[in-house]
Amino acid sequence: MFKRNKPSATDRKRELFAQGATQSLLKNDIKNFHSLSQLVLSAGGLRKTASKHSKTTHFEIEILDAQTRKQICIVDKVSPTSTLRDVKQKIHKACPQWYPSRIGLQLEHGGPFLKDYVTIQSIAASSIVTLYFTDLGQQVSWTTVFLAEYTGPLLIYLIFYMRLTYIYDAKESSRRFRHPVVHLACFCHCLHYARYLLETLFVHKLSGEHTPLKNLIKGCAFYWGFTCWIAYYINHPQYTPPSFGNRQITVSVLNFLICEAGNHFINVVLAHPNHTGHNACFPSPSYNPFTWLFMFVSCPNYTYEIGSWISFTIMTQTLPVGIFALLLSIQMSLWAQKKHKVYLKKFDSYVHRKSAMIPFIL
Incomplete structure (x- = not known):
């Protein structure tokens, strides 16, 4: 057998030096690999998506005038979950002359106004967010608008229905017999606007946003x-x-009541959370026959509304009602086409075969 020679002191030093150099190289390789990984992640979209605002606890909002581009104020220490409504409240504290309802905020100059429910985190690209300010002028809530628009016609019609002396001649009013259609017209007109008022208060879910005065x-x-x-x-x-007497009146009154009922049930369906939230779906017909119009048009509430006024025109056979129905039809057809385009983008598989307001026509 061969006897193994005991390593000398010099050999031990060389061996230790080689092991130290190897460990140092391994550490350097690991460090370099880690640095390379960090560089790749920071350059790609993965790190940006995974850690977007993960370390940002507060944002700083810079408010610039949309016209002059001058700085108006800076809102600091804004949490990521704060909404633009919260930001508007802070702007109002810094500049009391601007109420939150008058403040319009844009993410870019000339862009659309941002909704109040939008969160800061959803629009922030960094810890500093720049928003453009526009004074929208004096504002009123949509509830106020609807209540004022519908309360007026309800009261005004009753004033004329009572035939006050400063509107009509007293002697002529006392001698003339009122045809039953006059009473039916008053009932239908008041029913229409009373329904509007009740739906504004108890059915429609208004967003709380405002509109110019x-x-x-x-x-x-x-x-x-x-x-x-x-x-x-x-x-x-x-x-x-009317020219055709009671037959014309009866048919038009029945059609008016049907359209009023259909309009109400459609508004109830549209107020349902499944059709107004972020996970909204296009309204579908139910067991209620008044909702079956959803199979043919995107805005059946406008269809029923026009039907009501056409029926009222036939029932009363007066020119002012016909002109009002025509103008209302034109306006609602524009609204319906605009909503139909929005539905096509959002619910393409549901409404691509539907019309906007009139089945197979418009």
């Missing part, structure tokens, strides 16, 4: 003005009943 003025002028014109002719002592 000029829209309230224009809406009230339109509805109140036409109500005065319509009520004056229908309740006039010299008003003549």
Whole structure:
């Protein structure tokens, strides 16, 4: 057998030096690999998606004037879950002359106004967010607009229905017999606007957003003005009943009531959470036959609304009602086409075969 020689001191030093160099190289390789991994992750989309705002606990909001691009104020220490409504409240504290309802915020100059429910985290690209400010002017809530638009016609029509002496001649009013259609017209007109008022208060889920005051003025002028014109002719002592008598009146009244019921049930369906939330789906017909119109049009509430006023026109056979129904039809057809385009983008598989308001036509 061969006897193994005992390593010398020099050999031990060389061996230890080699082991140290190997460990140092391994450590350097691991460190370099880690650095390379960090570089790849930071350059790619994975790190950006995974750690977006993960270390940002508060944001700083810079508010610039949309016209002059000058800085108005800075809102600091804004949490990621804060909404633009919260930001508007803080802007109001810094600048009391601007109420939250007057403040319009844009993510980019000339872009759309952001909704109040949008969170800061969803629009922030970094810890500093720049928003453009626009003064929207004096605002009113949509609830106020609807209540004013519908309360006026309800009261105005009743004033003309009572044939007050400062509107009609007292002697002529006392001598003239009122045709039953005059009473039916008052009932149908009041029913229509009373339903609108009740639905505004208890059915419609308004977002709480506001609209310029000029829209309230224009809406009230339109509805109140036409109500005065319509009520004056229908309740006039010299008003003549429809040409085809009771048959024309009966058919039109029944159709009016059917359209009013259909409009109400459609509004109830549209107010359901499944059709208004983020996971909304297109309304589908139910066991209620008034909802079956969803199979043919995207906006059956407008269809029923136009049907009501066409029926009222036939029932009363007056020119002012016909002009009002025509103008309302034009406006609602524009609204329906606009909503239909939105539905096509959002629910393509549901509404691509439907019409906007009139089945197979419009």
